[in-house]
Amino acid sequence: MPTAQRIGLLTNMNDPKGPPQVGDLKAACEALSLGVVEADTGTADDIPGALGALANEKVDVVVVLQTNLLLNRCEQIGVLVVEKRLPTVFGYREHITYGGLVSYGV
Numbered sequence: 623m624p625t626a627q628r629i630g631l632l633t634n635m636n637d638p639k640g641p642p643q644v645g646d647l648k649a650a651c652e653a654l655s656l657g658v659v660e661a662d663t664g665t666a667d668d669i670p671g672a673l674g675a676l677a678n679e680k681v682d683v684v685v686v687l688q689t690n691l692l693l694n695r696c697e698q699i700g701v702l703v704v705e706k707r708l709p710t711v712f713g714y715r716e717h718i719t720y721g722g723l724v725s726y727g728v
Contacts, residue, residue, distance in 0.1 A: 628657040630681030630708070632672055632699070636664050637689035647685060666695050670702060677706040688713035688727060696720055 629651050634640050644660070651658045659679045661672035676684055686692050686699060693714050700720025703710045712718065713727030 626656065626682035628659060628679070628681045630676035630679065630684040631658060631660045632669075632676065632684055632686045632692065633660055633662045634664070634687055634689040634691045635662050637687075637691060639689050640687055643687045663691065666691065666698065669695055669698055673699070673702045673706060673708065677708055681708070683723075684708045684710045686710060686712045686717065686722075693717075696722075 629647075631644060631647055633644055635644070648658055659676060659681050661675045663669050663672045673684070684703065692699065693716065696712075696714070696717045697720045699710075700717060700722055702708075704721035709723045710717070710721075712722045712725045715725040718725050
């Protein structure tokens with residue numbers, strides 16, 4: 623998404639892996655003069671509302687953090703991002719099976 627200007631972050635700040643990823647992503651976006659919109663999920667029930675909020679904010683792309691909750695809910699997330707037409711980047715390849723655009727991570 624070379625023309626992306628607003629980056630959505632689907633976060634899970636309850637997971638210890640969440641906050642460091644958010645810090646790194648926000649720093650990278652700032653260095654590139656990109657806007658950031660965050661939507662946090664504490665439970666699986668929060669995921670539809672969080673993705674809806676990112677869609678309503680008209681983000682250009684969504685980055686889904688690499689946390690246990692978000693990995694375990696990859697099918698739910700995949701269905702929702704396809705429904706909302708949100709190009710989405712994931713850290714785990716499992717998400718691609720359910721509709722993610724690209725996976726890039728360790």
